[in-house]
Amino acid sequence: MTQPPRTRDANTREDCEALDRADPLALARAQFTLPDGVIYLDGHSLGPATHAALARVERTAREEWREGLIRSWNTAGWIDLPRSVGAKLARLIGVAEGDVIVTDSVSVNLFKLGAAALPVAKSRTIIVEDSEFPTDQYVAEGLTALSGAAMMRVGEHQGILALQQTGGVLIRSIVNYRSSDTVDVAAFEEIARASGGVIVWDLSHATGVLDLRLGAKGARLATGCTYKFLNGGPGAPAFVYVHDELAGKIASPISGWFGHADPFAFNAAYAPCEGVSRFAAGTPGVLSLAALDAALDAFENVDLKHIAAKTGALGDLVIARADAMGLATISPRNWTKRGGHISLLHDQGYAIVQALVARKIIPDFRAPNAMRFGVAPLYVRFVEVWDAMDQLADILETRAWDKPEFHARSKVT
Ligand SMILES: Cc1ncc(COP(=O)(O)O)c(C=O)c1O
Secondary structure, eight states, X not given: OOOOOOGGGOOSHHHHHHHHHTOTTGGGGGXXXXXXXXXXXXXXXXXXXXXXXXXXXXXXXXXXXXXXXXXXXXXXXXXXXHHHHHHHHHHHHTSOGGGEEEOSOHHHHHHHHHHHHXXXXXXXXXXXXXXXXXXXXXXXXXXXXXXXXXXXXXXXXXXXHXXXXXXXXXXXXXXXXXXXXXXXXXXXXXXXXXXXXXXXXXXXXXXXXXOOOTTTTTOOEEEEOSSSTTOOOTTOXXXXXXXXXXXXXXXXXXXXXXXXXXXXXXXXXXXXXXXXXXXXXXXXXXXXXXXXXXXXXXXXXXXXXXXXXXXXXXXHHHHHHHHHHTOEEOSOSSGGGBOSEEEEEOTTHHHHHXXXXXXXXXXXXXXXXXXXXEOOTTTOOHHHHHHHHHXXXXXXXXXXXXXXXXXXXXXXX
């Protein structure tokens, strides 16, 4: 494993400048178009635009949609985008190129994969931890109500034990959205196989910040967001991974025409196509897919070991500075056990985050008290983390957060 730069030795802003000069990913930043003066630490919610993605949306809309019209499904390759963008994504999660497609949202894909996994699991039980992202829990509830499977909601870190005991279907994030805790995928998959259970992995917070190598670790089913650390744009479609060996044995519960073996034959009866593409359902959102396709080019030729190491180093710097301010963290201190954000706790976290945003430093907040600082390795600089932490220290010391406008809650936090 590539060691992260020694951020423990970064005691000054100049030390951080030196880390930026030595950063093998430093050049990637030029591909992003961030607003002037903004320090963006919210890539775990919505990644920023790349120049290439903006240009591609413009081209797809003006040339392919306006000029090409319906012909563009063939001439501009729109019809192949779910698979070709999936192939780009496959490298980032470490699986075979043909085993990934881009389609629907994570919520919808969790439903499809959970339902598909039930018939091949030893028991008809859906397991989810109560610390899991809410949509994962809600989908598990809805799916059990509809399918008649048993619902097991268990405490944090208890999911794998429940899977071992029941051999059911576990829905599990690789990186927890609140704490940033990661999980040992290979060990979990070993337990799943031994018990006859199946794991549906949620990669939403993991892709783009870790060297996942899911294939080598035995993962069989996964879905994840593309609008966070993959920078696909607001509401960009999610992806589905199904290991080829399993794909022929399972079926999507949404038997839509885009998962049909021959959609343009317009047969009355449904016949699923080969492989992961059977998890496509309806017509894909081409503008979003095009943006994502171009955004993923920022990862081209990037070594995933460097990605993971820099994510770890930036996170270490956040934690070291937070320690000095007396702020507690719920994120693991060991960088190999953490994703791409650090959660710092404060009762006034919401107002503090608003005070930071007013100073053009953008993290986010998760109720009741977690301030999340995202450290996306392609565009966040060490010196920016240093400056952001200086501002955080000042806001805490001067109580600058204690103004009525910083306490007013918006719809989206
Ligand atoms: C772990 C996790 N899963 C799922 C989602 C939501 O997925 P979607 O809105 O694409 O259904 C999120 C969104 O932040 C998430 O953090």
